[in-house]
Amino acid sequence: MNSEPQTNQNVRYGEIVESDFRPPWWAKNRHMQTIFPRFIQKRAKLDYRKEKLVLPDGDFVNLIWAGNVQKSSGLIAMFHGLEGSIRSHYSNDMAANFVKQGYAVVLMHFRGCGGEQNATPRAYHSGETEDAWYVLNWLEQKFPETSKAAMGFSLGANMLLKLLSEQPKQKIVKAAMAVSTPFNLALCANSINQGFSKVYQAYLLKSMVNNLLIKMRNMDYGKLLKVTESQIKQFKSFRDFDEHITAPLHGFVDADDYYNKCSSQNFLKGITTPTLIVHAKDDPFMHESIVPDIDAISPNVCLEVSENGGHVGFLQGTPWRPKIWMQQRANTFFQPFIAGKATHLFTGNPQ
Numbered sequence: 001m002n003s004e005p006q007t008n009q010n011v012r013y014g015e016i017v018e019s020d021f022r023p024p025w026w027a028k029n030r031h032m033q034t035i036f037p038r039f040i041q042k043r044a045k046l047d048y049r050k051e052k053l054v055l056p057d058g059d060f061v062n063l064i065w066a067g068n069v070q071k072s073s074g075l076i077a078m079f080h081g082l083e084g085s086i087r088s089h090y091s092n093d094m095a096a097n098f099v100k101q102g103y104a105v106v107l108m109h110f111r112g113c114g115g116e117q118n119a120t121p122r123a124y125h126s127g128e129t130e131d132a133w134y135v136l137n138w139l140e141q142k143f144p145e146t147s148k149a150a151m152g153f154s155l156g157a158n159m160l161l162k163l164l165s166e167q168p169k170q171k172i173v174k175a176a177m178a179v180s181t182p183f184n185l186a187l188c189a190n191s192i193n194q195g196f197s198k199v200y201q202a203y204l205l206k207s208m209v210n211n212l213l214i215k216m217r218n219m220d221y222g223k224l225l226k227v228t229e230s231q232i233k234q235f236k237s238f239r240d241f242d243e244h245i246t247a248p249l250h251g252f253v254d255a256d257d258y259y260n261k262c263s264s265q266n267f268l269k270g271i272t273t274p275t276l277i278v279h280a281k282d283d284p285f286m287h288e289s290i291v292p293d294i295d296a297i298s299p300n301v302c303l304e305v306s307e308n309g310g311h312v313g314f315l316q317g318t319p320w321r322p323k324i325w326m327q328q329r330a331n332t333f334f335q336p337f338i339a340g341k342a343t344h345l346f347t348g349n350p351q
Helices: 030-040 089-100 130-142 155-166 185-191 197-216 238-249 255-262 325-338
Strands: 015-018 049-054 060-066 075-079 104-108 148-153 176-179 275-280 301-306 315-317 322-324
Touching (some): 030 315, 060 089, 089 104, 148 155, 148 325, 155 176, 176 325, 275 325
Parallel strands (some): 015 301, 176 275, 275 301
Antiparallel strands (some): 049 060, 060 104, 315 322
16 A cells, blocks of 8 residues: 655654655655656646846855745745756755645755856855855845745755754744755765765766866866866765865865864754754665754754655655655645744744
8 A cells, every 4th residue: 555645733843753754665765765756757837937136245046936925825945955956856846836835935046056157166065054044034125024934955954954053043934844954964975975876976976067167167266276177077976076176165174174064963953943854764865874863953843754765755656646745744834834823932042
C-alpha cells in the first residue's frame, strides 16, 4: 500500500521528533527519492514574472513572482539550493502549491543564478545572508500589511537558518521552514565526495565551474584568485571549489574557515522565529550523523526527521500520480501564522 501524506499541525518546538513522512514501496531508495522528482516527475504549471532588484553594492538579484500579492492571504519568500533557480523542481512545484493555497510567492535567485551572471566577482554561498536580509526588508517596506513567511531548500535552508539566528529581533518573517539542510558543511563536503553521491557532486560542480569560467572572461579575477582557468577545470570536489574560490572571494581563510563560520548547526540555538526543519536521514548529499543534538536547537525550532526522503524529495503517491509530501507539510505549518492564529507564543531570547 502507498502511504498518503499525514501532516501534524501541532509542531513540537524545542524538540527533535519523528516525521510523519513514509515513502511508498516503490520509492524507498534514497536516490529514487532524490532523482525522480527532478528528472521524471512532470512539473506543475506555474505562471511567474521576473523583477531585477538592485542591491546596495550596485549588484543585483533576480526575483521571481508568482500570484498576486495584493489579493493574496500571505507572501512566502523562497530561497533555492546550490545552483538552483525557479526552474528547480522543488522551487517550481512548491511555488505552484502555494499559489493554489491563495498565497503569493517571491523566490530570490542568489547572485549569478537563474541564467544571468551577476555584476560583481562575488557570488553566493551557504552563509551569505546579506542579500536575503535586504530583500526581506524591501518586501516589508513594499507590502507592510501582508503576512510573510520564508522557506529555504538545501543551501537556501542553511542560509535562512543562519539569517534568522543573526536577526533574533526580526518581525518580518512570521514563520520559517527549512528542507534538507546541510547543517555541517564540512561533513557534507566529505559525504558527497563518496560513492554514488559523487554523481550529484559532479553534476553541480560542473555548473559551478562553467558559470565561474564565463564570469572570469568578463571580469578581472587576477587579484582575487590564485588559480588559473586550467586549474579550475581540474576541480574534483566541492572542497576544491570552496578552498580556492568560495573562501578567497568571500573573505574566508580557507574552506574549513568557511565551513566553520557558516554551518547552520552553529546557529540553531539563536533562532527566535517559529521554525520547522524537515530532514531525511538517508539524504545522499549528507551523512545521517549530521542531525544536530537536541541541545543545539532553540525553543522555537522543531526538527522533524524521517528515515527516508532523499534530498529535497519526500516523494509519495504512485509512479503515475506522484505527490510531494513536503508541500502539504508546508501548507499546514504556515497556515496558522499567515492567518494570524498561531499558538506558538515564545518571544524571549533563547537561553
